[in-house]
Every structure is written in structure tokens, then in C-alpha cells.
Amino acid sequence: MSRMKAVQVETAGGPLKLVELEVREPGEGQVRIKVQACGICHSDSLTKEGQWPGLQFPRVPGHEIAGVIDAVGSGVDGWRVGQRVGVGWHGGHCGRCTRCRQGDFVLCEKAQVPGISYDGGYAEFVVAPVEALASIPDDLSDADAAPLLCAGITTFNALRNSGARAGDVVAILGIGGLGHLGVQFARKMGFNTVAIARGKDKAALAKELGAHHYIDSTTQSISEKLNELGGAKVILATVTSGKAMSAAIGGLGLNGKMIMVGISEEPVEVPVGQFIMGRNSVQGWPSGTSADSQDTLAFSALSGVKPMIEEFPLERAAEAYDRMMSGAARFRVVLKVA
Numbered sequence: 001m002s003r004m005k006a007v008q009v010e011t012a013g014g015p016l017k018l019v020e021l022e023v024r025e026p027g028e029g030q031v032r033i034k035v036q037a038c039g040i041c042h043s044d045s046l047t048k049e050g051q052w053p054g055l056q057f058p059r060v061p062g063h064e065i066a067g068v069i070d071a072v073g074s075g076v077d078g079w080r081v082g083q084r085v086g087v088g089w090h091g092g093h094c095g096r097c098t099r100c101r102q103g104d105f106v107l108c109e110k111a112q113v114p115g116i117s118y119d120g121g122y123a124e125f126v127v128a129p130v131e132a133l134a135s136i137p138d139d140l141s142d143a144d145a146a147p148l149l150c151a152g153i154t155t156f157n158a159l160r161n162s163g164a165r166a167g168d169v170v171a172i173l174g175i176g177g178l179g180h181l182g183v184q185f186a187r188k189m190g191f192n193t194v195a196i197a198r199g200k201d202k203a204a205l206a207k208e209l210g211a212h213h214y215i216d217s218t219t220q221s222i223s224e225k226l227n228e229l230g231g232a233k234v235i236l237a238t239v240t241s242g243k244a245m246s247a248a249i250g251g252l253g254l255n256g257k258m259i260m261v262g263i264s265e266e267p268v269e270v271p272v273g274q275f276i277m278g279r280n281s282v283q284g285w286p287s288g289t290s291a292d293s294q295d296t297l298a299f300s301a302l303s304g305v306k307p308m309i310e311e312f313p314l315e316r317a318a319e320a321y322d323r324m325m326s327g328a329a330r331f332r333v334v335l336k337v338a
């Protein structure tokens with residue numbers, strides 16, 4: 001029985017510990033992936049702090065997994081040993097619940113998440129069900145692919161389903177882990193792209209990411225600036241503050257929509273009159289399926305969208321995790337496993 005290095009959490013709130021675990025064989029409908037890189041996501045705190053209902057310890061976190069198929073279980077068609085694959089938040093679905101029967105796999109009532117439902121990517125190997133796999137294009141590195149499997153798919157999929165058309169004003173609120181990808185996707189999708197962040201010094205970064213316009217929310221009115229451009233068709237809210245979202249919502253144009261992908265505990269205030277007379281709306285968006293991940297990776301390779309990352313070896317996962325959670329990282333932290 002071979003062994004592998006992994007980093008696991010043993011109790012809610014406990015430290016990330018480097019351990020040796022047995023390498024599992026893939027079961028029916030599963031593959032084993034030799035992990036090359038795994039991104040660290042803010043949602044990994046759900047595992048580390050034990051905030052997911054029913055979570056069992058010990059658990060290896062990580063749902064931004066990029067690697068190579070190393071073994072294939074029985075009943076697996078269409079995936080082969082040696083193929084590069086990724087697994088993101090959508091780590092499996094039941095295929096039988098009402099939502100699955102309606103084709104809404106990402107909202108499956110028994111949805112599985114790597115690093116929560118089963119051991120994730122802070123390890124040399126991961127076993128995952130085939131429905132969770134996304135193929136990685138040849139010209140995308142593992143380290144670049146990893147964050148695209150969560151932060152990337154979330155912004156890409158929200159934007160491509162937003163209803164905005166080429167040339168429409170699309171604003172990305174916040175230029176962090178999600179937003180710095182959102183700005184790039186919006187530009188590459190052909191939108192009139194506005195980046196909104198705090199402070200004058202982010203203007204250069206916004207431009208570098210492809211934004212046509214930059215709004216500094218500390219000195220400028222977001223609504224005024226967006227209305228000067230005719231109003232936003234879409235505001236993609238990647239920030240984690242309901243107040244910041246409320247401050248931008250006046251910038252929606254006719255039929256404009258705010259799409260929320262950053263999680264906030266505060267509610268968002270909606271100006272009712274503007275919403276009625278402008279036919280405005282707000283919507284939340286929950287990332288997407290493995291097929292959406294594959295589209296995200298393919299589009300990124302095609303158009304040159306890349307996450308900005310800091311890399312750490314697996315052995316330094318605890319330090320890397322702290323760096324990501326403290327907000328000091330620019331912009332995503334990736335564990336190099338192999």
C-alpha cells in the first residue's frame with residue numbers, strides 16, 4: 001500500500017497538519033488524480049473551522065485541484081490515465097434528486113464538494129467521481145488552472161449567463177481574488193469594462209487587467225460615474241460587503257442587473273423606485289458545473305486570461321493558508337504539489 005503526503009485538519013479550528021495517508025484506489029465511476037497544484041480558497045475556511053453542516057474530521061481541504069489522472073476505476077468511459085484534469089467546487093452530484101432531474105447539477109441536494117464531502121487537493125493524490133472532472137487545455141499551466149476552477153468559473157459563468165452583449169457596460173465591483181479575473185473575462189468577452197475598487201493606486205492594475213474605465217470608490221460616486229457611461233447592464237459584485245454593493249446599485253442602467261458572487265452577511269439595499277422604473281434586478285450566482293469549469297479553462301487558454309498567484313510548496317500549506325486568509329496575497333495562493 002503506497003503512502004502520500006497530505007495536509008489535513010483534525011478538529012474544527014485545529015491547525016493544518018502535514019501527515020502521511022494511504023493512497024486510495026478509485027472505486028466505480030471514480031478516478032485517482034495525481035495532484036500537481038491546488039489553489040487555496042477563502043471557502044477552505046469552511047473545512048478548517050468546521051463550518052459546513054455534517055463535515056467529518058479528519059479532512060484534507062482543497063477544491064481547486066489541477067493534476068493528471070493516475071488510475072481509473074471500473075465503469076469509467078472517456079477519461080484515461082495521463083489526461084490532465086481539474087476538479088473545482090462542483091465535486092459530484094447524485095443524478096437523482098429533483099434539481100439533478102431538472103439538469104441543475106450544481107445545486108444538487110446531495111452536492112459533493114472536494115475538501116468538504118471527501119478529501120481534497122492539499123495532498124499528492126485525490127479520488128474524485130468522473131462527473132466532477134474538467135479537462136485542462138495543453139497550454140494552461142497547472143498553477144494557473146487551479147484558481148480558475150473556483151474563482152475563475154464563478155466570474156466567467158456569471159458573466160456569460162448575465163445577458164450582457166458585446167459593447168454593453170459591465171462593471172466589476174472589487175478587484176480581489178474574484179474581481180481580478182472578472183475584469184479580464186469582461187474585457188475578453190467584449191464588454192465595455194469598468195473596474196471599481198478602493199483607492200487611486202488600483203487604477204494601473206485595473207488597466208493592466210484590461211478595464212476600459214476605473215472608478216475609485218473612495219473619491220468618486222459609483223452611480224454618477226456609471227451613469228455617465230449610460231448605466232451598467234451588469235454589475236458583477238465580487239466584494240464581501242453588502243454596504244459596498246448597495247453603494248454601487250444606483251449605477252445600473254435600464255434593464256440593468258447586479259449579480260452577487262461575493263458572500264456578505266449584510267443585506268443589500270435596493271432603491272425600489274429605480275428598480276421599478278429601470279426594470280432592474282439583483283441575482284446571486286453559484287459558480288457552475290465541471291462542464292462550466294472546462295469552458296472556463298478553455299476560454300482562459302484561448303484568450304490569455306490568467307490568475308495572479310503566489311505559489312507555496314504543499315509542506316508550507318499552513319503558512320500559505322494564513323497568507324490567503326489575511327488578505328495579504330495578490331491575488332490567489334496556489335500550493336505546488338508535484
Ligand SMILES: [Zn+2]
Pocket residue numbers: 041042043044063089150151
Ligand atoms: Zn472556492
Ligand SMILES: [Zn+2]
Pocket residue numbers: 093094095096097098099100101108109110111
Ligand atoms: Zn442531485
